[in-house]
Amino acid sequence: MQVDESAAVGTGLNTGGSSKAVLAYEAGLEQRKMMVRVSQVLFAIVFLSFWQWASGRIIDPFFVSSPLAVGGRLYEWTLNGQLWSHLSVTMLATAFGFFIGAGIGFALGLLFGKFAFLAEVMDPFITALYSIPKLALAPLFIIWFGIGIESKIAVSASIVFFVVFLNTFAGVRDVSQIYIHSTQIMGASNWAVLRTVVIPSATAWVITGLKVSVPYALVGTVIGEFMSSNRGIGYIIAQATGLFDTNSVFAGIVILMVVGAIINGLLKKTEGWLLRWKE
Amino acid sequence: MQGAITIEGVDKRYISRGRETVALDSVSLNIQPGELVSFVGPSGCGKSTLMNMIAGIVPMTNGRIIHNGKKVSGINRDVGYMTQADSVLPWRTVEKNVALPLEYRGVRTQERKQRVDEMLKLVELEGFNKSFPRELSGGMRKRVALAQMLAYSPNTLLLDEPFGALDAQLKMVMQQQLLNIWREQKKTIVLVTHDLSEAIAVSNRVVVLSGRPGRIKHIENIDIPHPRDVFKVRFLPEFERAYDSLWEQLSSEITKGESL
Ligand SMILES: Nc1ncnc2c1ncn2[C@@H]1O[C@H](COP(=O)(O)OP(=O)(O)O)[C@@H](O)[C@H]1O
Ligand SMILES: [Mg+2]
16 A cells, blocks of 8 residues: 555654743743732732721721731631631531532433433422522521521532533533444443543533532531521621621631632632533 | 435425525436445535435425335435535544534444544544534534544445545645545445536536426446545546536536526
């Protein structure tokens, strides 16, 4: 066969050699990244300084506290162990609520996505349930599950459930038929199609659902704790509010903010890895 | 018979948005085991539809198709099908795509890897094991699909315009590979193409479909002996004769299509 040689179209030359141009390009990116970081730190410093300065000069610290007072309170809580004992309760409830809600939502989303008839029948009921502001269920959950951690788990699970369920459902409906057919022809069982086609294809949707629902899970737990509880960050904030202790209120908010940001950061990393096959 | 395909009076009508399209009209054909048959015809004449029906993806309106001695009803797992549209899974690397049918068959990891490397060599994609499909050109993705189909060695192959996206040289290399595989492994191959030279170079028979609704208009037997060299056959008088005859049949269909 005489055409073999002429047809050697790029075999494996795409593996990472780093030429000068590549290095220069990467250095440029790196530098830009640094600039962004530095600017972010500067912004934070300016903001906090202004807050510190304004508190007591422009606005009464009774309303807005101040960074140093908040920091002091956080430090105090860290030392006396309060921070961890309350935070762990809130985190635990959030995590449970998140995993229970996401698990059930994902499973039902797959089921409904697979059985179009079932989905069509259930559609109005699901819409109706979805339209309930889930926080309005919190008092009910407290009656059902008591003032312990269970009622908080229930609130956040109910919020997370819907977001993940609807996203999974949409993701499954969005799977291209051609992938399903061609894998079936190759010998895939129903289960194999689910595992190798439907779930990976729906991942982008599901991840979006998860990302949206993590803060909700936190909100659900905290709201539950506001209403009735004896531990948790929400409990601290509610207590402090009762005592007009703005320092503690702000400290509680800062904790929630940091926790939310960390969880979101982790999810973003996971997303990047799971969806590395996309643009 | 293993590999035989019998198409008997097959009609296909699509109904979409309140309109009926007749895609195929009483198509009948016997494909022998171990035969390589090509379909050519103007676009929209139902070539892909026919392939989909042999693969069992699309139900037929009338008639029946018998493959491997069984009537096709529902997904046909006895064929390998390289669809016209991209079917490579974008979330799997090249090697994991090629390994897919082996994974479904429970082939062990070690053996799987070996087979995948063999197949990637065959389609000239060595070194792209870990690439994701989006990092490849359209032609490369087609070759991944080809490697995937050959990896599990079904006895009947359906190829819908497999080499359309390749450049001229690589196309011939792939045609030659296909011919070699066909000869060595005695497969039945049904090929849809818009390239008459390709059809003549590789086939035993070339079937011309008319413009919509698709009917069998003409069947050309290609009497060039095997083994063939896809590059050299182009200079044979038999090739030229077949080309003239097919072109005459096809060109009238294409102009007809345009005047509609
Ligand atoms: N799913 C479908 N629904 C409605 N019409 C279709 C569908 N698939 C194909 N058709 C129509 O059937 C005809 C044949 O299509 P196709 O088999 O793809 O042709 P070819 O592969 O020969 O270009 C075309 O007119 C096309 O519009
Ligand atoms: Mg087609």
